[in-house]
Structures are given as C-alpha cells and as structure tokens.
Amino acid sequence: MDAARKPPPSARWASFEGWDYNGMKQRLELFMDTIHKPALLDHVERISGKKANMSEPFSAGQYWCCFEFILDDQNLIIARVRLPRHPDSNENMTEEAELYAIQCEVETMEFLQHNSTTVPAPKLYAYEPPGSQQAVAVGAGYMLIEGFYGNTLEDVKFDVCDLPINTQEHIIAQWTSIQAELATFSFDRIGSISHYSQEEKGVVTVGHLASAVAERFPSGGPFTTSQQYFEAVGEARYRSALKDASESDEGDASDRFCVLGAFIFCDIVARTTLFNDETKSFHLNHMDMGTQNILVDDDFKFLAIIDWELAQTAPVQVNHFPMPFPLISSDTSIQERLQDPEHVAYRNVARQTAAQKLYQQKFRDAERSLAEKGRKVLPSIAEGLQGHASRIYAILEKLGGGWGRSEEFTYEMVRLAFGIEGDEAKRYIERMEAKINEQKG
Structure with a gap:
C-alpha cells in the first residue's frame, strides 16, 4: 500500500475530545484562537518547496499540540506547537x-x-523558539518535523509477547539494534546534549540534565x-515519594x-559498588524507548x-528489560511459576x-555486529541486563504506580544488593x- 492510500496520523487524532474537564x-480553545495557522502553512511550504494541506484534526498533550501537513507528494510534516504552561505544571520548573x-x-x-x-529519528526541519520572528507570526514557539504513515507499537500491539516468535524476533532485533547504535556515541559526562554544531567540527556539549531538572x-x-x-x-525519588505519601489520603x-x-x-548506591563506574564512558540513551514512542508500519x-x-x-x-517483559520479580518466584504449568x-x-x-541475545548480536565495524559498545549493555544493578534500577522505576507490589519490590532490591x-x-x-x-525528627 503506497502512502497516498494509507490513513495519515491525523485519522487517529481526537482534537478536543477527552479534554472537557x-x-x-x-484552555485548548483559547490556544487555538491565538494560533495563526496560515503562517504555519506558509513555513511548511517554504521549507519543503511543495504545496501542502493542513489536516483539520489535531493532537494535544500536556506540553505540545501537533498539526499535520500533507504535501502534494503525500509526504508529511508535523508542526509541534508549544502549548501555554499546563495548570498542573511543576511550580519549580521554570519557563x-x-x-x-x-x-x-x-x-x-x-x-x-x-x-x-540507522537511528530512525524524525528529521527536524525547523525550530522556532518563543520570541523569534516566525514564532511571533504563528503565536507560539514550535518545531517542524518529519511525519510518518504509521502507528505506535503500543497501539498496534499492546503486548508484543502475544505475537508469533518470528514477529517478536523482527521487532526486538530492531529495538535493540537502535539502542546499541545510540550507545556507540559515548561521552565522558552524564547530561543532556545542550549544543551541537556541525560547522564547529561536530562539537558536542553535554550540559546539565534537561529532563525535569528542578523536579x-x-x-x-x-x-x-x-x-x-x-x-x-x-534522592529525587525519595523526596518525591515522601511528598506523595504526605499528600495521600x-x-x-x-x-x-x-x-x-x-x-x-540511596543506601545501596552509598554502600555497594553496583552503581560505580566500569569505565568513564556514558552512552547516549533515549531514556524512554518504550512501545509508546516507536512508530511502526503494518509489517512492524x-x-x-x-x-x-x-x-x-x-x-x-x-x-533494563522494557515493558512488557520487565525483570522485576525474584529468581525464586519466577522459577516457581515456570515449574507449575497450572x-x-x-x-x-x-x-x-x-x-x-530473546532481547538479551539480540542485544548481543547488535553489539557484535557494531564491533565488527569498529564501533564497540563499552561497557556492554547486553551483558549487564541480567545484572543486579540493572534489576535494582528497573525495580526503582516500578515503585508506586499501578503495580501495587512496592513491598515485594523493596525486599527484592535488598536481596539483590x-x-x-x-x-x-x-x-x-x-x-x-x-x-x-x-x-x-
């Protein structure tokens, strides 16, 4: 099926639906009244060199509103337009x-x-920060990025473990090869890429963390x-848990x-060597490459x-092993279940x-393939996936939420550490x- 016959992403977009609370x-209606859509359309046509039509549905989240533009060759450009600060935004997170x-x-x-x-990140065509001439013309800061005729893996198949083994292999091989490729870009500091310049001989600056820094x-x-x-x-997780507990009814x-x-x-980090450096080599990591952030076609x-x-x-x-197959239970409980088909x-x-x-094997394969090309992943991600540090960190990520197993998880952290x-x-x-x-006190 060619792109012209596939439904565009906007076919799934809900616009105002679900926001009536x-x-x-x-808030969205006021935002729409401030956005000058013709200015967005003009910018899309200028950077693409093609005529474009703006789809009527839009997709809104907490921080961004997405508009879709279909070019005359049926390719897509998505405008991610910054929404006004969310009413529930962290008050410590400054503009x-x-x-x-x-x-x-x-x-x-x-x-x-x-x-x-080989890392399939969308092309970034333009970024207009608030205050730029183009952002003022549109009414908000925005970026123009490449669009795709596809759905998130989460939407297509919520639990990939339910798929036939050959399809699982196809998905997991791609999943791990992308992460391994990212990991070949290593730096001597931990932080966000705050500056990149191709003109300055590819200089990269790793600055402070941009992900909810204040929080x-x-x-x-x-x-x-x-x-x-x-x-x-x-420390951040501990303070957050204290706050949540104090506000809980x-x-x-x-x-x-x-x-x-x-x-x-925190005690494990202080008293063990599990979270010490193997080498001063820190991989570039998406940090949220779950099925909700992977776009796939009909063939996965x-x-x-x-x-x-x-x-x-x-x-x-x-x-660590991602959803829907995290490694967060004890070895004993896993073996007990596996030995009892009933x-x-x-x-x-x-x-x-x-x-x-399968995930660990495909990660090994990806790292081996990259090493043959002179691009080693050091330290190895594949070899650490079954390690105690990886498992403890995965448990920390799952504390709270909808799991309802925080006591079990805490005892497992203690056992592993x-x-x-x-x-x-x-x-x-x-x-x-x-x-x-x-x-x-």
Missing part, C-alpha cells in the same frame, strides 16, 4: 528550564541527523561519575514502601523513534522470560525505616 477544553529542555531535544535530533544513518535533579549536573548520578536519582503500605524503597536505593518495521526530550548520556546501569501466572511469566532471553532475605532482610528494612523517622 477542569477547564482543559477552554527557562522548559525552554532549555526543548533546546536539548532539538540539539539531540540535530546530532543524530548528522551522525547516524528530579536539583543540582542539574552534568555528572562526572555514575555514583553522583544515582545519588541524585535516589490513604497512607497505605504501598506509600510506606515507596518511601522505604527509594531510601534503600520501525519507522521512527519519537519524543527525544528525555534523551541524555547515561550510565550503563540504567538499561499456576495462574505461568503463561505470562513463560512468555516474558522467553522475550527477555546485599544477598539477604527473610528475617535478616526484615531487620535491615526496619533499621532503614528508623533512620527515616530520625531524619523527620
């Missing part, structure tokens, strides 16, 4: 910090556009060691163990990886375990809780 629809985050996303896309031929990393970095970074991660065990789990992660070919706003250089330990969780655990093995279980683990956790209470 807490004044959100009125300056938000603009810095956008700039880092732009610089990362520029870097990939000029340095990678997650008060110091902002850039960090020079893995331990500094994970200390900041742990229920104050249940889940809140308690979210706080404990984050505090214990990866068309593009989208949403690069969280991209950064990062320690190898942040890599167990209610047998099918899910069997599928996830098989997908994990210190090799203790049962009463010994319970006594350790009680000591950590006493320390938290001492700090609270």
Whole structure:
C-alpha cells in the first residue's frame, strides 16, 4: 500500500475530545484562537518547496499540540506547537528550564541527523523558539518535523509477547539494534546534549540534565561519575515519594514502601559498588524507548523513534528489560511459576522470560555486529541486563504506580544488593525505616 492510500496520523487524532474537564477544553480553545495557522502553512511550504494541506484534526498533550501537513507528494510534516504552561505544571520548573529542555531535544535530533544513518529519528526541519520572528507570526514557539504513515507499537500491539516468535524476533532485533547504535556515541559526562554544531567540527556539549531538572535533579549536573548520578536519582525519588505519601489520603503500605524503597536505593548506591563506574564512558540513551514512542508500519518495521526530550548520556546501569517483559520479580518466584504449568501466572511469566532471553541475545548480536565495524559498545549493555544493578534500577522505576507490589519490590532490591532475605532482610528494612523517622525528627 503506497502512502497516498494509507490513513495519515491525523485519522487517529481526537482534537478536543477527552479534554472537557477542569477547564482543559477552554484552555485548548483559547490556544487555538491565538494560533495563526496560515503562517504555519506558509513555513511548511517554504521549507519543503511543495504545496501542502493542513489536516483539520489535531493532537494535544500536556506540553505540545501537533498539526499535520500533507504535501502534494503525500509526504508529511508535523508542526509541534508549544502549548501555554499546563495548570498542573511543576511550580519549580521554570519557563527557562522548559525552554532549555526543548533546546536539548532539538540539539539531540540535530546530532543524530548528522551522525547516524540507522537511528530512525524524525528529521527536524525547523525550530522556532518563543520570541523569534516566525514564532511571533504563528503565536507560539514550535518545531517542524518529519511525519510518518504509521502507528505506535503500543497501539498496534499492546503486548508484543502475544505475537508469533518470528514477529517478536523482527521487532526486538530492531529495538535493540537502535539502542546499541545510540550507545556507540559515548561521552565522558552524564547530561543532556545542550549544543551541537556541525560547522564547529561536530562539537558536542553535554550540559546539565534537561529532563525535569528542578523536579528530579536539583543540582542539574552534568555528572562526572555514575555514583553522583544515582545519588541524585535516589534522592529525587525519595523526596518525591515522601511528598506523595504526605499528600495521600490513604497512607497505605504501598506509600510506606515507596518511601522505604527509594531510601534503600540511596543506601545501596552509598554502600555497594553496583552503581560505580566500569569505565568513564556514558552512552547516549533515549531514556524512554518504550512501545509508546516507536512508530511502526503494518509489517512492524520501525519507522521512527519519537519524543527525544528525555534523551541524555547515561550510565550503563540504567538499561533494563522494557515493558512488557520487565525483570522485576525474584529468581525464586519466577522459577516457581515456570515449574507449575497450572499456576495462574505461568503463561505470562513463560512468555516474558522467553522475550527477555530473546532481547538479551539480540542485544548481543547488535553489539557484535557494531564491533565488527569498529564501533564497540563499552561497557556492554547486553551483558549487564541480567545484572543486579540493572534489576535494582528497573525495580526503582516500578515503585508506586499501578503495580501495587512496592513491598515485594523493596525486599527484592535488598536481596539483590546485599544477598539477604527473610528475617535478616526484615531487620535491615526496619533499621532503614528508623533512620527515616530520625531524619523527620
């Protein structure tokens, strides 16, 4: 099926639907009244050199509103237009910090556009920051990026573990090869790409982290060691968990163990070598390459990886098995389920375990293929996926949310980090809780 016959992305866009609450629809309506769409259309036609039609549906999120332009050759350009600050925006996240985050996303896309031929990041055609002549003409800052006739992998198949094995292999081979390719771009500091210039002999500047700097990393970095970074991660998660627990109406065990789990992660970073540097080589990482950010065609070919706003250089330990096959349960519980075909969780655990093995093997294959071309991934991501650091970090990411297993996850972190279980683990956790209470006064 050629592009002319495929439905464009806007066929799935909901426009105002779903926004009629807490004044959100009125916010969008006011925004639409301020946007001069002919100015956007004019810019699209100037940069493409082709006539274009603007689709009527739009897609809105918390930070951006997307408009679609179909060129006369049926190719697509998407205008991502910055929305006014969300009413629920983090009050500590300043306008300056938000603009810095956008700039880092732009610089990362520029870097990939000029340095990678295999990472399918959308082409960035233009970025107009607030205050530029073109942004003033449109009514907001925006970027023009390449569009694709495809859907997110999440929308096409929510659980890839349900697919035939050959299709899983096809998907996971692409998934891991892209991540391995990104990891060949390594730097000596941990942070966001804040500046890239092809003209200056490809100079790259790794600055402070652009992903919710004020909320997650008060110091902002850039960090020079893995331990500094994970200390900041742990402290930010701990403070966030404390805040959530204080605002919770229920104050249940889940809140308690979210706080404990984050505090214990900080103790693990301080007392073990799990999150120390293997080498002073920090991979470029998308940091959110889940199925919701992968666009695929009807044959599950990866068309593009989208949403690069969280991209950064990062320690190898942040890599872990992704959804829908995370490795967050204990080895004992996994084996118990696998040895009992009558167990209610047998099918899910069997599928996830098989997908994990396939994912790790495909990562090894991707790293080996790159090494043969003189582009090594050091340290290896594939070899660390089953490691304790990777598993602990994956658990930290899952604390809270809708899992309802924070107590189980916390005990698993303790087991992985210190090799203790049962009463010994319970006594350790009680000591950590006493320390938290001492700090609270």
